[in-house]
Amino acid sequence: MAAARGCLYGLGVGPGDPELLTLKALRLLRAAAVIAYPAPETGDSFARGIVAQWLAPGQREIAIRFPMRPGAASAAIYDGAAATLAAVLDEGRDVALLCQGDPLVYGSFISVFLRLAPRYRVEIVPGVSSVSAGAAMARFPLAAGDHSLTVIPATLAEEELEHRIGFADAAVVIKLGRHFAKLRRVLERLDLLDRALYVERATLENQRIAPLASVVPGTVPYFSLALVRRSAMPDDRGSS
Amino acid sequence: MAAARGCLYGLGVGPGDPELLTLKALRLLRAAAVIAYPAPETGDSFARGIVAQWLAPGQREIAIRFPMRPGAASAAIYDGAAATLAAVLDEGRDVALLCQGDPLVYGSFISVFLRLAPRYRVEIVPGVSSVSAGAAMARFPLAAGDHSLTVIPATLAEEELEHRIGFADAAVVIKLGRHFAKLRRVLERLDLLDRALYVERATLENQRIAPLASVVPGTVPYFSLALVRRSAMPDDRGSS
Numbered sequence: 001m002a003a004a005r006g007c008l009y010g011l012g013v014g015p016g017d018p019e020l021l022t023l024k025a026l027r028l029l030r031a032a033a034v035i036a037y038p039a040p041e042t043g044d045s046f047a048r049g050i051v052a053q054w055l056a057p058g059q060r061e062i063a064i065r066f067p068m069r070p071g072a073a074s075a076a077i078y079d080g081a082a083a084t085l086a087a088v089l090d091e092g093r094d095v096a097l098l099c100q101g102d103p104l105v106y107g108s109f110i111s112v113f114l115r116l117a118p119r120y121r122v123e124i125v126p127g128v129s130s131v132s133a134g135a136a137m138a139r140f141p142l143a144a145g146d147h148s149l150t151v152i153p154a155t156l157a158e159e160e161l162e163h164r165i166g167f168a169d170a171a172v173v174i175k176l177g178r179h180f181a182k183l184r185r186v187l188e189r190l191d192l193l194d195r196a197l198y199v200e201r202a203t204l205e206n207q208r209i210a211p212l213a214s215v216v217p218g219t220v221p222y223f224s225l226a227l228v229r230r231s232a233m234p235d236d237r238g239s240s
Numbered sequence: 241m242a243a244a245r246g247c248l249y250g251l252g253v254g255p256g257d258p259e260l261l262t263l264k265a266l267r268l269l270r271a272a273a274v275i276a277y278p279a280p281e282t283g284d285s286f287a288r289g290i291v292a293q294w295l296a297p298g299q300r301e302i303a304i305r306f307p308m309r310p311g312a313a314s315a316a317i318y319d320g321a322a323a324t325l326a327a328v329l330d331e332g333r334d335v336a337l338l339c340q341g342d343p344l345v346y347g348s349f350i351s352v353f354l355r356l357a358p359r360y361r362v363e364i365v366p367g368v369s370s371v372s373a374g375a376a377m378a379r380f381p382l383a384a385g386d387h388s389l390t391v392i393p394a395t396l397a398e399e400e401l402e403h404r405i406g407f408a409d410a411a412v413v414i415k416l417g418r419h420f421a422k423l424r425r426v427l428e429r430l431d432l433l434d435r436a437l438y439v440e441r442a443t444l445e446n447q448r449i450a451p452l453a454s455v456v457p458g459t460v461p462y463f464s465l466a467l468v469r470r471s472a473m474p475d476d477r478g479s480s
Contacts, residue, residue, distance in 0.1 A: 126368045
C-alpha cells in the first residue's frame with residue numbers, strides 16, 4: 001500500500017529580520033524533516049538566511065536554484081522545482097518551502113503552488129510582507145478610511161506605471177532595481193517626487209531609508225521599494 | 241530633572257490566530273509595563289484577545305474605547321486616546337499599543353500615531369495583515385509578475401468601487417459588512433461575480449470561506465473580505 005502523500009507548507013518567513021517570523025512558521029519550520037528554499041544559481045538563499053539559526057543538522061535541505069537574471073525564470077524551471085518537491089511529497093514526507101515575505105505576494109512560491117496544489121495537500125502560512133515592513137520602517141501610514149492601497153511593480157512600461165500610480169490613493173512600488181530612473185521620471189511628471197520615500201532592504205541591518213529624490217539611480221537594488229501618497233490622509237471621522 | 245519620555249510601540253498582532261504573532265511582537269509585548277488596545281464601548285478587545293495568553297498580572301492595561309458604530313469614531317476620540325497614551329509616555333513608561341493585523345494598514349493606530357509621532361519616540365512592528373491571511377486561507381495568489389494588487393474598502397460609493405475594482409489586476413475588497421450587497425452588484429456588472437471568493441474571520445476558529453456568489457448579504461460581518469482577480473495570472477516567464 002502506498003504511503004500517504006506529504007503536505008507542502010508554504011511558510012512566509014517575513015521581510016528579513018528573523019524576529020519577524022511568526023510563531024506558527026517557526027513551529028512548522030522546526031518540525032519539518034525537509035526544508036526547501038529558493039536560491040540563486042550560485043550562492044546563498046536569502047530565505048534560508050532569515051531562519052538559519054533555527055535549522056537543525058538532521059533536517060534535509062533542498063535548494064531550488066533559480067536564475068536571478070531579469071526575466072530568466074522560465075516555466076521549465078518551475079516545472080523542475082515542482083517535480084523535485086513532488087518526489088519528496090510522494091515519499092510521504094512533508095516539505096516546508098520557505099518564502100521570503102508573504103508567500104502569495106509576488107513570491108516564486110506561487111508558480112510552485114499552482115503546479116502542486118491540484119495533486120497535493122498544501123498549507124500556506126502568511127507572513128509579514130515587505131510592503132508592511134517597508135511602511136513600518138519608514139513610518140508611512142499606508143491606508144486609512146476610504147482610501148485604496150495599490151502595490152505596483154516598477155517593471156511595468158512607463159506609461160502604465162504612470163497611469164497606475166496616478167490612479168492610486170497610496171502606492172507601494174516594488175522591484176525597483178534598474179527601473180528606478182523610470183519611476184523617478186514618472187513621479188516627477190505626477191508631481192509626487194518630493195513626497196516619495198525610498199526604502200532599501202527593510203528590517204535588515206543595512207536597511208536604508210531616504211527621500212526618493214535623493215537616491216542615485218545606479219545604486220538601487222531589486223529589493224527596494226517606494227512609498228508614495230497621492231491623496232492626503234483621510235481625516236479622522238472615518239467612514240463605513 | 242524630568243524623566244526621559246517613554247516609547248510608543250505599535251505592535252501588529254496579526255489577523256486573529258495567536259500563532260501569527262511575530263517573535264518581535266511577542267518579545268515587546270512581554271517586556272511592556274503598560275499595554276494599550278482598542279476596544280468597543282462595552283465588551284472585549286479583539287486585539288487583546290489575540291495575545292491574552294501572554295499577558296501577565298503585573299502589566300497595566302489601558303482599553304481605548306471607540307464607538308464601533310459606522311462613522312462614529314471622531315477626531316475627538318482620537319485626541320482623547322492620544323492624550324491618555326501621552327500621559328503614560330510622559331511618566332517615562334513605554335507603552336505597547338496592540339494593533340490587529342498590520343499597524344499601518346487601515347488601523348486605528350494610524351490616527352494615534354499621527355498625533356503622537358511629532359512629540360514621542362514611536363517604533364512600529366509590522367504584522368501579518370488580514371489581506372495576506374485571507375489570501376493564505378483561501379489559497380488565492382494575490383499578485384505575481386507585472387500585476388498590481390489593490391486593497392479597496394467596500395465603504396466607497398458604488399461607482400467608485402466599480403471603477404477601482406475594474407482597474408485592478410487583483411483586488412482585495414475589505415470592510416464588507418453592510419456594503420456587501422453593493423459589492424455583489426458591482427462584481428456582477430463587471431462579470432467577476434463567479435470568480436470572487438469570500439473570506440470571513442480569516443485564521444479564527446469560526447473562519448468561513450465560500451464563493452462570494454453563495455453568500456447571503458444580511459449575514460456578512462465587518463471583518464470579512466473579498467478576493468477577486470480580473471486579469472489571468474501572469475505566465476511563468478515573469479519579467480523584471
